[in-house]
Amino acid sequence: xxxxxxxxxxxxxxxxxxxxxxxxxxxxxxxxxxxxxxxxxxxxxxxxxxxxxxxxxxxxxxxxxxxxxxxxxxxxxxxxxxxxxxxxxxxxxxxxxxxxxxxxxxxxxxxxxxxxxxxxxxxxxxxxxxxxxxxxxxxxxxxxxxxxxxxxxxxxxxxxxxxxxxxxxxxxxxxxxxxxxxxxxxxxxxxxxxxxxxxxxxxxxxxxxxxxxxxxxxxxxxxxxxxxxxxxxxxxxxxxxxxxxxxxxxxxxxxxxxxxxxxxxxxxxxxxxxxxxxxxxxxxxxxxxxxxxxxxxxxxxxxxxxxxxxxxxxxxxxxxxxxxxxxxxxxxxxxxxxxxxxxxxxxxxxxxxxxxxxxxxxxxxxxxxxxxxxxxxxxxxxxxxxxxxxxxxxxxxxxxxxxxxxxxxxxxxxxxxxxxxxxxxxxxxxxxxxxxxxxxxxxxxxxxxxxxxxxxxxxxxxxxxxxxxxxxxxxxxxxxxxxxxxxxxx
Numbered sequence: 422x423x424x425x426x427x428x429x430x431x432x433x434x435x436x437x438x439x440x441x442x443x444x445x446x447x448x449x450x451x452x453x454x455x456x457x458x459x460x461x462x463x464x465x466x467x468x469x470x471x472x473x474x475x476x477x478x479x480x481x482x483x484x485x486x487x488x489x490x491x492x493x494x495x496x497x498x499x500x501x502x503x504x505x506x507x508x509x510x511x512x513x514x515x516x517x518x519x520x521x522x523x524x525x526x527x528x529x530x531x532x533x534x535x536x537x538x539x540x541x542x543x544x545x546x547x548x549x550x551x552x553x554x555x556x557x558x559x560x561x562x563x564x565x566x567x568x569x570x571x572x573x574x575x576x577x578x579x580x581x582x583x584x585x586x587x588x589x590x591x592x593x594x595x596x597x598x599x600x601x602x603x604x605x606x607x608x609x610x611x612x613x614x615x616x617x618x619x620x621x622x623x624x625x626x627x628x629x630x631x632x633x634x635x636x637x638x639x640x641x642x643x644x645x646x647x648x649x650x651x652x653x654x655x656x657x658x659x660x661x662x663x664x665x666x667x668x669x670x671x672x673x674x675x676x677x678x679x680x681x682x683x684x685x686x687x688x689x690x691x692x693x694x695x696x697x698x699x700x701x702x703x704x705x706x707x708x709x710x711x712x713x714x715x716x717x718x719x720x721x722x723x724x725x726x727x728x729x730x731x732x733x734x735x736x737x738x739x740x741x742x743x744x745x746x747x748x749x750x751x752x753x754x755x756x757x758x759x760x761x762x763x764x765x766x767x768x769x770x771x772x773x774x775x776x777x778x779x780x781x782x783x784x785x786x787x788x789x790x791x792x793x794x795x796x797x798x799x800x801x802x803x804x805x806x807x808x809x810x811x812x813x814x815x816x817x818x819x820x821x822x823x824x825x826x827x828x829x830x831x832x833x834x835x836x837x838x839x840x841x842x843x844x845x846x847x848x849x850x851x852x853x854x855x856x857x858x859x860x861x862x863x864x865x866x867x868x869x870x871x872x873x874x875x876x877x878x879x880x881x882x883x884x885x886x887x888x889x890x891x892x893x894x895x896x897x898x899x900x901x902x903x904x905x906x907x908x909x910x911x
Contacts, residue, residue, distance in 0.1 A: 471592075471728075471731050471733045472652060472656060474727070474731045475656065475724055475727050475728075475731070476723065476727065477651040477656065477657070477658055477720070477724075478720070478723050479658060479659045479718070479719050479720040479723065480719070480723075481719055483723060484533065484719055484722050484723050484726065487533070487534050487726040487730075488534065489534040489535075489536060489745065489746070489833075490534065490535055490536065490729060490741050490745075491536040491537070491538055491741065491742040491744075491745055491746065491748055491749065492535070492536070492537050492538065492575070492576050492594065492740050492741055492742070493537075493538050493540040493572075493574060493575035493576060493740060493742060493748075494523060494526065494537045494538065494539060494540055494575060494576040494578060495540040495541055495542070495543070495572040495575045495576065495577055495578070496515070496519040496522075496541070496542045496543075496578050496580065497542075497543055497544070497545050497570070497577060497578070497579045497580065498515045498542065498543070498544045498545070498580050499544075499545050499547070499550055499551050499552075499579065499580060499581050499582050500544050500545065500546045500551065500582075501546065501548055501551050502546050502547060502548045503546070504544070504546050506582065507551075507582065510582050510600055511600040511601050511604055513600065513603075513604045515542055515580070516542055517817070518603060518604050518605075519539070519542050519578075520539065520771065520772055520817055521605075521607060521772075522578070522603070522607050522610050523537055523539045523771055523772065523773055524607075524771070524772035524773030524812070525607035525608070525610070525611060525773065526607075526610070526611065526614060526773070527771075527773035527774060527812075527832070528773050528812055528813075529611050529705070530611075530614075531832045532722075533722045533725065533726060534726075535618070535725070535726075535729075536746075536749065536832075537576070537773075538742060538748045538749060538753075538771070539753045539771040540572065540575050540753075541572075541753075545569065545570055545579075550570075551581075551582050551583075552581070552582050552583045553581070553583065554583050554586070557579075557581070557588070557597055558588075558590060558595065558597075561579070561595070573739065574739050574740055575594070575740050576594040576595075576596070576614070576617070576740055577594065577595050577596070578595075578596045578597075578598065578610065578614075579595070579596065579597045579598070580597075580598055580599070580600055580603045581597055581598070581599050581600065582599070582600055583599055585599050585601040585602050586598075586599050586602070587599065587602055587609055587610070587612065587613040588613065589613040589614065589616040589617040590616070590617065590734070590736075591616055591617070591619060591621070591733075591734075592617070592618070592619045592728050592731075592732065592733045592734050592736065592737060593617055593734050593736040593737070594617050594736060594737055594740040595617065596610065596613045596614055596616075596617055597613075598610050598613055606711060608705060608711060608714040608715070609711070611705050611714070612705050612706060612714070615705055615706050615717070615721075615725070616706075618725045618728060618729065618737070619724060619725050619727075619728025619729070619731075619733070620655070620706050620717070620721055620724060620725055620728075621654075621655040621656065621706070622655060622665075622706055622707065622708070623654070623655050623657075623660045623661070623663055623701060623704050623706050623707040624654070624655075624663045624664050624665050624666075624707065624708065625637075625654050625655045626653060626654055627654070627662070627663065627664045627665070627688075627689065628664075628689050629689055635649060635653050636653060636654070636662075636688055636689035636690070637649060637650060637653040637654030637655075637662040637663075637688070638650070638653070638662055638688055638690070638693065639661075639662045639688050639693035639694070639695060639696055640693070641658065647693075650662070655706070655721075656724065657718065657720040657721050657724055658720055659700075659718045659719060659720035659721075660700070660701060660704065660706075660718055660720065660721065661695065661696055661697050661698065661701045662688055662695060662696075663695055663697060663701060663707065664684075664686050664695070665707075665708035666682070666684065666697070666701075666702060666707055666708055666709045667708050667709050667710055668708050673686075673708070675697075676702055676709050676710055676713065678710075680699075680702050680703060680709070680710065680712070680713040681702070682697040682698075682701070682702050684697065700716065700718055703715050703716050704716060704717060704718070704721075705717055706721065729741075746795070746830075746833055746835070747795040747796075749771075749774070749830060749833070750795050750828055750830070750839055750840050752768035752769050752770055752821075752822065753769060753770065753771050754766060754768075754769045755767045755768045755769045755821070756768060757791050757792065757822070757842065757844075758824075758844060758846075758847060758898075759790050759791055759844065759846065760790065760846045763896075763897050763898050767821045767822075767898060768821055768822045769817065769818070769820060769821055770820045770821065770822065770828075771820075772812070772814060772815075772817050772820060773812055774812050774830045774831070774832050775809070775810065775811050775812040775830070775831040775832060776809070776810045776820065776828060776829070776830060776831070777807055777808075777809050777828075777829040777831060777838070778807050778808040778809075778810075778822065778823050778826040778827070778828060778829075779802050779803065779804055779806070779807040779826055779827050779828075779829055779838045780802060780803045780805075780806035780807050780825060780826055781800045781801065781802040781803075781825060781826055781827040781838070781841035781842075781843060782800060782801050782802075782825070782841075782843060783799065783800045783841055783843040784799050784800060784801065789841055789842065789843045789844070790843075790844040790845070790846055791842070791844070792822065792840040792841065792842040793839075793840055793841050793842075794840070795839050795840060796839065797839075797840075798837065799841075800827065800841035800843065802827050802838055802841070807826060808823060808826070812831075812832070822840070822842055823842075823900060824842055824843070824844050824847065824900065824902075825842070825843050825844075825902070826841070826842060827839060827840055827841040827842070828840050847896055848873075848877055849873070849876050849877065849894035849895055849896050849902075850873045850876075850895060850896060850897050851870070851871060851872055851873055851876055851895045852870075852871040852876040852892065852893050852894045852895045852901075853868060853869070853870055853871060853892075853893040853895075854868070854869045854871060854885075854890060854891075854892055854893075855867070855868050855869075855890060855891040855892075855893070856868075856869070856885075856886075856888055856889070856890050857888065857889040857890070857891075858888075860888055860889045861889070862889070876894060876895075882906065882908060885908045886908070887908050887909055887910055888907075888908055889905075889906075889907055889908075890905070890906050890907075890908060891903055891904070891905050891906075892904045892905075892906065
């Protein structure tokens with residue numbers, strides 16, 4: 422059976438969405454406590470979460486067997502109808518913050534063979550949607566012009582000007598996150614994307630629900646008559662039964678500043694004390710302090726990967742790119758130089774990956790003034806020469822594809838670099854000639870600056886005296902190319 426509807430019952434609000442919705446909220450001014458509103462799933466006669474289709478496995482080998490998937494992800498900023506924000510809105514560089522989130526998504530989910538391709542940003546200028554809280558997905562799904570609020574075949578992440586909260590339908594690639602939780606708090610978006618990828622809160626149904634859902638019991642002994650971890654709570658057997666660890670509105674404050682569990686709570690039968698371990702305190706899908714959230718378990722990762730394959734709502738599969746890794750070798754912005762003036766913006770690659778730009782040379786029969794297509798091996802390369810950019814790099818302007826290099830994305834574990842860019846049409850606008858006076862590489866040198874005329878002189882090398890030289894060409898975009906030569910008699 423496939424899930425089609427799931428509603429929420431919250432202690433303060435009742436939210437009726439057209440898909441499974443996982444909800445979390447923080448009070449304004451308390452960003453270090455990201456989830457504080459009491460919300461429980463409420464199952465009705467139309468609801469199911471495909472329980473019978475999941476394996477409940479916790480086997481790392483099985484997890485490693487899943488094929489990689491690449492999701493598009495597109496970001497929307499809510500604005501007022503006149504294009505402005507209200508004076509109290511959190512200020513931000515929206516493209517920069519969106520790229521921060523893409524980087525965080527990839528760093529966190531790549532170990533499970535889940536990848537995200539930055540697909541762009543846009544604004545939605547609508548006074549009703551700007552601060553909408555209840556019924557936000559109904560409003561988006563029934564918008565008069567869907568193309569103005571939804572990019573098909575993509576994750577759609579909406580950044581709201583409403584109070585600090587986040588929400589996402591279960592197994593459905595839509596996320597709403599408030600500005601206060603979007604800027605600089607990437608783990609809140611990771612939490613909501615986890616819901617969109619099929620994960621529940623680690624404390625889900627901890628009190629039972631109004632429909633009689635049994636709360637999750639503490640025991641992890643499958644032979645114990647009280648064992649129900651595979652069918653209750655988050656339906657994952659390697660996360661602990663738990664109440665919210667930090668939730669001010671209900672008096673939960675069971676984690677200290679060092680991310681240690683200090684609670685003494687019991688499950689809803691009030692018999693067995695919770696057994697909480699570091700993996701539970703640090704779990705992204707739990708309610709805990711922001712600085713503690715940094716992991717999910719193997720069982721959760723398997724449930725996520727199975728949720729992608731099962732696709733309960735028939736929503737996730739369309740957001741998966743059919744060209745796979747090839748899309749990650751395309752810039753998200755800018756243009757390659759082919760001939761003529763330099764492009765205003767060089768080809769920029771999304772952050773969150775470790776790139777090795779390796780020196781390459783297109784074969785004589787395969788000219789490549791633009792990068793070769795992905796999987797085209799018509800070039801040689803030298804792994805000893807190149808530029809490395811780490812996945813944690815925050816200066817996004819330097820993540821660009823240099824001329825005469827091919828790209829290796831280290832997280833993809835592909836030994837072969839791809840997309841050799843070997844353009845010989847550029848002309849330097851200056852440079853330097855360094856002569857090694859002793860004909861060995863040492864500091865006894867003569868340095869001669871070159872202007873755009875002299876550095877492009879076709880007889881430049883012929884006019885040099887015999888000896889050892891380093892010829893450095895400087896280009897308009899700041900790039901340099903060096904050529905070490907031994908000049909002999911003409």
